[in-house]
C-alpha cells in the first residue's frame with residue numbers, strides 16, 4: 282500500500298490486477314479504509330423493475346470485475362483521482378427481488394448507515410435511482426425544492442404507470458418529482474431518442490420544465506446547451522444519473538432496453554468531462570446487463586463512467602482554495 286494518497290491501493294507490480302478479491306477499482310472495502318470515505322460505491326443488484334429484458338441484477342458484479350483495470354491518473358483533467366479522494370467499496374445493498382418499493386425503501390435505509398459522504402450506486406435497473414437520489418438528498422440536508430440533476434439516457438423514465446404499476450424503471454423520475462427530491466426545473470436529460478411508444482410520452486417532462494437534449498439535438502448543436510445548464514447550476518447540489526443505454530448498443534450491447542444510434546463511448550466520456558464545475562452530491566450508473574455483454578465492454582465502459590464522475594469531484598476539490 283502506498284501512503285501518499287487518500288485511497289490506499291495495492292501495488293499492481295506486487296499484487297497484479299488479475300488477482301485478489303474484486304472490489305471496485307481495487308479500492309479498500311469501506312470497513313478497511315480507516316476513515317470516512319469521500320465516496321462509497323454501493324451495488325444495488327436489483328432488476329425487478331424492468332419492462333423488457335431482465336438481468337441487470339448481475340450488473341454490480343460485472344462492473345467490479347471490469348473495474349480491476351481502472352487506473353488512477355486522468356490525462357484530460359491532469360489529476361490523480363484516488364490520490365485526491367478517499368474512495369471505498371461499500372459492498373451491495375440488501376434487496377427483495379419480488380418487490381420494487383420495499384427494495385427502494387430498504388436501500389434508502391441501508392444507505393444511511395454507509396460511512397461515506399457521497400454514494401455512487403451501481404445498478405441494477407433504473408428504478409434504483411429513486412433510492413440513490415433520495416439518499417443523496419438526505420445527505421445534502423434535504424434541500425427544499427430538491428436536487429438538480431443531469432440525466433443521461435435514451436429514455437425519459439417519467440411515465441406514470443406501466444401495467445398498472447407505479448414503481449418500475451420507466452417511472453422513477455416522476456416519483457422523485459412527486460416526492461420533492463428532484464427539481465425538474467434544474468434537470469436536464471441528455472441523449473434522449475425515439476421512436477417513442479406514443480406522441481405524448483414526453484409531455485409530462487416538458488410540462489414539469491425538464492430540459493431535453495435529444496441525441497439528434499446534440500449531434501447538430503454540440504455541447505453548448507449542456508455547458509450553459511452547468512454554469513446556471515453554480516454550486517447547487519446536483520445528482521448525476523447515467524443509464525448506459527444512452528450509449529449506442531454497438532458500444533454498449535449489454536443492456537436490457539437497447540436503443541439504436543446513440544453516443545459512442547468516446548463521445549460520452551467527453552460529455553462527462555465537460556461537466557466540470559458541477560457540485561455532485563451523488564450518482565448512479567444503471568442498466569448494465571452482463572448476459573448480453575459478450576466482450577465485457579459495456580461493464581468496462583460503466584467502470585470508466587464511474588471514474589469520470591468521480592474525477593469531476595476530484596477536480597472541484599483540487600481547485601478549491603486551501
Ligand code: MN
Nearest residue numbers: 407434438524
Ligand atoms: Mn433509464
Ligand code: MN
Nearest residue numbers: 435436524526
Ligand atoms: Mn434507458
